[in-house]
Amino acid sequence: MSERRLMLLHYVTGLGILVTGAVHLWVVFFTVPLDQTIWETTMLFDGHQFAIMSVYRNALLASTLWLLLVFTTFHAMNGIRVILMELIPNERVMRVAKWALIALGVFLVVYGTRTILIAYNIR
Amino acid sequence: MEGKVVFTVFSRESSAGARPRYVSYEVPYRSGMTVLDGLLYIKERIDHTLAIRYSCRMGICGSCGMKVNGLPRLACFTQVSELGRSIKVEPLPNHPLVRDLVTDFSTFFAKHKSVKPWLIRKDVEEQENPTGQYLQSDAELERYIQFSYCISCGLCYSACPVVTALPEFPGPQALAWLYRFYADSRDHGGRERLEILDRATGIWRCHFAGSCSQVCPKGVDPALAIQLLRRALIRG
Numbered sequence: 001m002s003e004r005r006l007m008l009l010h011y012v013t014g015l016g017i018l019v020t021g022a023v024h025l026w027v028v029f030f031t032v033p034l035d036q037t038i039w040e041t042t043m044l045f046d047g048h049q050f051a052i053m054s055v056y057r058n059a060l061l062a063s064t065l066w067l068l069l070v071f072t073t074f075h076a077m078n079g080i081r082v083i084l085m086e087l088i089p090n091e092r093v094m095r096v097a098k099w100a101l102i103a104l105g106v107f108l109v110v111y112g113t114r115t116i117l118i119a120y121n122i123r
Numbered sequence: 124m125e126g127k128v129v130f131t132v133f134s135r136e137s138s139a140g141a142r143p144r145y146v147s148y149e150v151p152y153r154s155g156m157t158v159l160d161g162l163l164y165i166k167e168r169i170d171h172t173l174a175i176r177y178s179c180r181m182g183i184c185g186s187c188g189m190k191v192n193g194l195p196r197l198a199c200f201t202q203v204s205e206l207g208r209s210i211k212v213e214p215l216p217n218h219p220l221v222r223d224l225v226t227d228f229s230t231f232f233a234k235h236k237s238v239k240p241w242l243i244r245k246d247v248e249e250q251e252n253p254t255g256q257y258l259q260s261d262a263e264l265e266r267y268i269q270f271s272y273c274i275s276c277g278l279c280y281s282a283c284p285v286v287t288a289l290p291e292f293p294g295p296q297a298l299a300w301l302y303r304f305y306a307d308s309r310d311h312g313g314r315e316r317l318e319i320l321d322r323a324t325g326i327w328r329c330h331f332a333g334s335c336s337q338v339c340p341k342g343v344d345p346a347l348a349i350q351l352l353r354r355a356l357i358r359g
Binding site for chain 1: 285288289290291321322323324325327328356357359
């Protein structure tokens, strides 16, 4: 992919993080009682039902969360690539770093998608 | 301002392994004195071995760029009265040192050449044997005129933090020149020029620190050229 497209995606995902992140935070903090939001992850372990889970069972909001995951992962991996390029200006190191970052990005998206799907399917 | 001014000048022999040092010289102040005047006084009367590069003495040739009191400036364009009684003079950063205050501009000019700083025309025959003038309107001239004031003194290049971190980065001077021709209505090399920039170590690495525009002695704004080129690249 050309540098122009990579950087365009970098800017687009940056804006995407702002939008989807704002939606996520607003829904989590302002549409359910506050005392039930901070324990959202505990619920997966102790089996209690909290109102926050309704957020993750909503297809639209779950999709927004997935988009946030994809945007953040791409933006972070590309950001690390840019930083590394200036820290270690070496073509061979950058080739290895590029594939390592792609692998890490794919892993993060797959693992995050799995987590979102688990939360979506809990009844 | 009366009396003497102390010039603390960076000095290093060209021989390998020579240690850099700072040497202080006292120079009598006179009204209207520039940093270059002070350095020439030192060279003529105190230390003949001091290496400096200069030519026109009037801010046109861009030869006497050096770091004066921490900022890249043209020595002939900088009044001693602006700086006070103590003046520290060092070679330009981001350019390899030749000796004392003289730096090597080979890489700088190679980058300058890499952006093809000339008009690229489709009608080569017409360009070689023109049958008339290439007329431009005021608005067309306005698009690039400020960038054509660049004298390639290398001050912006030495102030650029990205060049320090990433030596392959073309630098603000080359990018401003590229935009100067990209924006010229007589030029047909638009896409060809943009392709030069669109690489990992190209235009996208600019952090927009803006130091290039701050130090330019001719009022050119390379940071603006870089943003305009990025916009052109995004729009394809």
